[in-house]
Amino acid sequence: MTTQAKQAAPQHPPVASKVNHLPTPTALKIEPARKTKDGLDLEVHVLAELVPGPGLVKRGYVKPNIPSFGAFELYCDEGVSIGGSDTAPAPLSYLAAGIAFCFLTHLKGYADSEKLKVSSIRIEQRMKFQSRIPGMTVAAGDSSHMEGLSKGVETFVLIETEEPPEVIARMAEVAEKACMAAQTVVNAVPASTTIISNGQRI
Secondary structure, eight states: OOHHHHHHSOOOSOSEEEESSOOOOSSOOOOOOEEOSSOEEOOEEEEEEEOSSSSOOEEEEEEESSTTSOEEEEEEOOOGGGTOOOSSOOHHHHHHHHHHHHHHHHHHHHHHHTTOOEEEEEEEEEEEEEEESTTSSSSOOOTTSOEEEEEEEEEEEEEEESSOHHHHHHHHHHHHHHOHHHHHHHSOOOOOOOOEETTEEO
16 A cells, blocks of 8 residues: 555554443443343344544444453444445454354364364355445446345364364354354344434334
């Protein structure tokens, strides 16, 4: 990147940094995690906003509602080709990385709990998408008919181990089922969106 390009890019703190707490939400009701007979019911709370100015830089705050998990400030951007300045990961990059990181947590957790002889674990993953918005297709688009599609996830788990294949296969099976991030995209999940315009729900 040239000096001129560096000066033109928006300036913000590190892409991820720990903060003391989430800002106070306006509409979101934050409740603590709770244990039930079925398991631990937990939530991840996100507050995100566009950073004022040109471009597509977003700032967000994120925290699970579990006391031992901290709050973080994150920055997000988009590539130059769609009007961003490429100063931080794009939204889909965070999504893909979150699934891979979550999967690694559960692979490591299973290996540790079963005292398996595993020296290294690495995820190589490809998430496939299709964007149907103006400028992204070969035909001119209509901005009132935009659509984004998820077209699958392909994951490779690379493991160095002394354990037999069947033990490692079982580890991967259990870890994938335990990975809430992976299950969010593997299975249909309920979702809702509420619009609040000028303080009024519409």
